[in-house]
Amino acid sequence: MLAFALRRLVQAIGVMLVVSLISFVLFRFVGDPVNQLVGVDTSPEERAALREALGLNDPVLVQFARFIGKAVQFDFGISYQFKQSVAGLIGQRLPATLELSFVSALFALLVGVPMGVYTGLYRDTWLARAFLAVSLIGVSLPTFLIGILLIFVVSVNLGWLPSFGRGETVRVFGSWTTGLVTASGLQSLILPSITLGLFQMTLIMRLVRGEMLEVLRTDYIKFARARGLSRRAINFGHALKNTLVPVITITGLQIGSIIAFAIITETVFQWPGMGLLFLQAVQSVDIPIMAAYLLLIAFLFVLINFLVDLLYVAVDPRIRIGEATR
Amino acid sequence: MTARPMRVTAGVAVRAAFVAALVAGAAGAAAAQEGDKTLRFAFQGTLNALDPYSLNETFTLGMLGNVYEGLTKRDKDLTIIPGLAESWEVVDPLTWRFKLREGVTFANGNAFNADDVVFSADRVRAENSDLKTRLPADAEFVKVDDHTVEVKLKTPNPILHYEWDTWYIMDKEWAEANDMVDPVSARDTSPRPAAFTANGTGPFMIDSHEPGVKTVFKPSESWWGTPEHNLDTVEFTPIAADGTRVAALLAGDVDLIDPVPVQDIPRIEANPDTEALTGPELRVIHLGFNQFDDVLETSDVEGENPFRDPNVRKAFYQAIDIEAIKQRVMRDLSTPVPLLIANELFEGSGQFERWPYDPEAAKQLLGDAGYPDGFTVGMDCPNDRYVNDEAICQAVVSMLARIGVTVNLNAQPKAQYFAKVLAPGGYDTDFFLLGWTPGSFDSWNVITNLAGCRDETGKGGPFNLGGYCNEEVDALAARIVEETDTDKRNAMIGEAFEIMTSETSHIPLHQQSLVWGKRSNVDIVQRPDNQVLFYWATVN
Numbered sequence: 075m076l077a078f079a080l081r082r083l084v085q086a087i088g089v090m091l092v093v094s095l096i097s098f099v100l101f102r103f104v105g106d107p108v109n110q111l112v113g114v115d116t117s118p119e120e121r122a123a124l125r126e127a128l129g130l131n132d133p134v135l136v137q138f139a140r141f142i143g144k145a146v147q148f149d150f151g152i153s154y155q156f157k158q159s160v161a162g163l164i165g166q167r168l169p170a171t172l173e174l175s176f177v178s179a180l181f182a183l184l185v186g187v188p189m190g191v192y193t194g195l196y197r198d199t200w201l202a203r204a205f206l207a208v209s210l211i212g213v214s215l216p217t218f219l220i221g222i223l224l225i226f227v228v229s230v231n232l233g234w235l236p237s238f239g240r241g242e243t244v245r246v247f248g249s250w251t252t253g254l255v256t257a258s259g260l261q262s263l264i265l266p267s268i269t270l271g272l273f274q275m276t277l278i279m280r281l282v283r284g285e286m287l288e289v290l291r292t293d294y295i296k297f298a299r300a301r302g303l304s305r306r307a308i309n310f311g312h313a314l315k316n317t318l319v320p321v322i323t324i325t326g327l328q329i330g331s332i333i334a335f336a337i338i339t340e341t342v343f344q345w346p347g348m349g350l351l352f353l354q355a356v357q358s359v360d361i362p363i364m365a366a367y368l369l370l371i372a373f374l375f376v377l378i379n380f381l382v383d384l385l386y387v388a389v390d391p392r393i394r395i396g397e398a399t400r
Numbered sequence: 401m402t403a404r405p406m407r408v409t410a411g412v413a414v415r416a417a418f419v420a421a422l423v424a425g426a427a428g429a430a431a432a433q434e435g436d437k438t439l440r441f442a443f444q445g446t447l448n449a450l451d452p453y454s455l456n457e458t459f460t461l462g463m464l465g466n467v468y469e470g471l472t473k474r475d476k477d478l479t480i481i482p483g484l485a486e487s488w489e490v491v492d493p494l495t496w497r498f499k500l501r502e503g504v505t506f507a508n509g510n511a512f513n514a515d516d517v518v519f520s521a522d523r524v525r526a527e528n529s530d531l532k533t534r535l536p537a538d539a540e541f542v543k544v545d546d547h548t549v550e551v552k553l554k555t556p557n558p559i560l561h562y563e564w565d566t567w568y569i570m571d572k573e574w575a576e577a578n579d580m581v582d583p584v585s586a587r588d589t590s591p592r593p594a595a596f597t598a599n600g601t602g603p604f605m606i607d608s609h610e611p612g613v614k615t616v617f618k619p620s621e622s623w624w625g626t627p628e629h630n631l632d633t634v635e636f637t638p639i640a641a642d643g644t645r646v647a648a649l650l651a652g653d654v655d656l657i658d659p660v661p662v663q664d665i666p667r668i669e670a671n672p673d674t675e676a677l678t679g680p681e682l683r684v685i686h687l688g689f690n691q692f693d694d695v696l697e698t699s700d701v702e703g704e705n706p707f708r709d710p711n712v713r714k715a716f717y718q719a720i721d722i723e724a725i726k727q728r729v730m731r732d733l734s735t736p737v738p739l740l741i742a743n744e745l746f747e748g749s750g751q752f753e754r755w756p757y758d759p760e761a762a763k764q765l766l767g768d769a770g771y772p773d774g775f776t777v778g779m780d781c782p783n784d785r786y787v788n789d790e791a792i793c794q795a796v797v798s799m800l801a802r803i804g805v806t807v808n809l810n811a812q813p814k815a816q817y818f819a820k821v822l823a824p825g826g827y828d829t830d831f832f833l834l835g836w837t838p839g840s841f842d843s844w845n846v847i848t849n850l851a852g853c854r855d856e857t858g859k860g861g862p863f864n865l866g867g868y869c870n871e872e873v874d875a876l877a878a879r880i881v882e883e884t885d886t887d888k889r890n891a892m893i894g895e896a897f898e899i900m901t902s903e904t905s906h907i908p909l910h911q912q913s914l915v916w917g918k919r920s921n922v923d924i925v926q927r928p929d930n931q932v933l934f935y936w937a938t939v940n
Contacts, residue, residue, distance in 0.1 A: 105813070105818070109815070110815060111455075112456065113457050113530050114863065116456065118824075121823065122823075124585075124586065128587065152590075152591060157448060157449045157454070158596075162591070166610075222647075225651075230651045233651060236651075236653055237644065237651040238639055238648050239614075239653075341640065341641055342643075346613040346614075350640075357640075
């Protein structure tokens with residue numbers, strides 16, 4: 075078990091190194107950071123001096139080694155644009171992204187599971203068909219379009235909810251701010267959460283529906299019926315419970331993508347989280363922020379996969395022996 | 401089984417909380433509307449460090465202009481008016497004397513005096529400042545008494561104070577106490593917390609500042625002037641996405657947005673509570689030609705550079721139907737110009753006219769130059785920098801196709817575009833679109849930056865991407881910069897523009913328009929330099 079964990083840890087570090095190296099190579103094609111840092115009147119000599127001072131003339135590998143050397147000490151440098159420490163900036167923006175991701179995941183589960191159960195149980199009703207049609211929209215429409223549509227219908231035409239931002243936030247501890255305890259904060263969460271969680275919701279719904287259809291055909295459900303258990307007990311106590319294992323797995327894995335895909339939702343709703351910070355950084359070629367963000371996302375995916383692997387090993391002894399198949 | 405009822409309860413609780421929040425929020429919003437006057441403003445870019453010497457950019461300097469003040473200010477029509485200097489006189493061509501306003505205090509309560517001016521003059525010319533060009537490097541600032549400063553020049557300079565409305569005066573004691581003696585720069589290796597606070601003499605103070613998220617301004621009680629605004633609070637939020645910004649205005653979540661995409665103007669006008677505010681901007685959009693290299697890399701013409709022939713350049717000029725660009729691409733929100741400077745900024749601009757649109761004449765000129773069947777050339781264009789920049793380039797491409805010239809368009813985001821076409825990219829462009837606003841609002845800036853002879857590194861004319869060069873224009877520029885007689889100076893500027901026009905050094909296109917969107921109950925002055933100044937705003 076320990077050997078397995080250690081081996082996975084080494085692999086994880088390797089993956090993160092490769093991700094940051096690739097991102098460093100790509101930064102060369104994003105544009106010239108210096109041009110975004112100075113006004114038009116700044117002379118070419120001064121621009122060249124600034125480029126030299128920022129170390130942008132060094133070979134990619136040298137820049138990369140410098141970045142990694144500092145990153146292992148949790149020093150991600152100072153943002154070119156914001157002139158604040160990158161670690162501090164990400165720390166300020168992280169709560170917004172995590173809250174949004176958490177509420178989206180909650181929305182996806184709380185709405186997706188019941189809809190999945192319903193469409194699984196009552197396949198031919200018009201409501202089930204309507205749910206399926208909605209889910210088709212969730213899968214096929216791009217996130218930014220859903221976001222803009224929601225803004226124009228709910229905020230502009232109906233005037234029910236705020237069109238952008240996070241509303242009023244309260245500082246909880248350190249740099250952690252929350253919008254979960256204020257009225258405007260909760261209102262502001264609704265549209266972005268729906269936008270971000272819609273895809274996951276439809277995924278979960280279709281997954282639950284498929285699993286339900288499968289499980290309802292199995293022998294033990296038939297036995298349960300034969301024993302004369304109530305429909306309710308069969309559907310929820312036996313059928314749904316057995317569908318939840320894959321749902322939990324998928325949800326866990328999707329949390330990584332929710333956080334990563336928050337970039338688009340955050341841009342559409344001007345949600346002040348990490349994704350918006352990253353997009354602003356790309357537009358202004360703010361290399362320290364881009365490098366730190368990509369490393370963080372890589373870490374997140376690696377961490378989730380690592381945990382899932384460990385869980386599998388704990389749950390299913392058959393996976394434990396990777397060597398056996400080798 | 402025990403989990404089920406609990407989950408249901410949690411779901412109900414969440415829904416109940418949302419409903420409660422909706423009701424409470426609606427009540428809160430109503431209360432806020434009655435009481436204080438708040439202006440909620442959204443712009444496409446962010447406000448980062450608040451050090452007024454860190455970034456020479458209109459938006460940042462405009463926002464800081466609500467908090468800081470210069471020795472001079474510019475009025476609603478851009479005329480120069482007294483700011484922190486009550487008056488000034490030119491004692492002799494090399495000596496200017498400024499009488500400072502008395503009884504002015506900074507936000508922290510410190511008194512404003514001559515020491516602060518001398519300090520600010522040193523600081524703005526320090527190594528990390530991005531506003532070095534505001535003052536001549538060799539000018540000497542001398543404190544005569546607490547409220548008099550003399551500026552000793554090495555060469556006469558008639559436009560010494562033209563850009564001083566955005567050279568903001570800082571408090572010497574505050575800067576020294578808060579590690580702000582050096583301007584904040586990307587070169588800094590450790591963060592500078594004071595760079596995110598401000599201590600100015602202006603009509604507003606920064607109440608809170610979260611870069612990229614929200615900035616709150618409050619009126620300053622101790623301001624020396626008489627407020628023309630009626631605001632209690634200004635909330636600034638950056639909203640980068642065009643659609644979201646417009647939606648926020650339409651939904652009533654903000655009161656003022658800048659800019660409005662031209663295609664959204666009808667929607668804003670159609671809403672009874674909102675309107676669009678338009679006016680000419682000082683920026684002039686132009687096209688330029690590579691005249692520097694012996695051969696054009698992107699062209700099929702071998703052994704020579706067709707753009708070195710003035711006839712070819714004029715042919716391109718006359719092939720472009722500027723009225724069509726105005727009507728179709730700019731939806732009438734542009735002002736075609738004959739020069740590289742805005743009509744408002746040069747008195748003599750009325751004597752100039754554009755070369756007429758005439759595709760036949762253009763074909764003739766191309767033939768005369770030895771290219772009767774045209775040629776191929778590549779064009780570089782930004783797609784997120786100016787109003788409809790890419791669409792303008794596409795229109796130009798199709799218009800040039802009519803005279804037989806095949807243009808391969810390369811439109812890309814500004815970060816990549818500028819990295820390619822400016823000095824660090826080796827001025828790697830043969831035909832390009834660029835916009836220019838002279839920071840000093842003066843023609844000399846245009847002539848030297850866009851048309852001064854340059855070398856490979858950009859020395860001489862850093863933004864002369866095409867490397868146009870005429871010794872006569874350079875000689876005139878050298879005299880213009882020192883001429884103190886306005887009429888003689890304007891005559892020489894006219895002469896330089898005459899040469900540039902006759903040789904078609906560039907193709908001036910138009911001044912684009914500013915488009916702001918506002919709620920109907922907001923009144924604000926829209927200055928053509930696109931600074932957003934709250935001290936001229938009222939909310940009714």
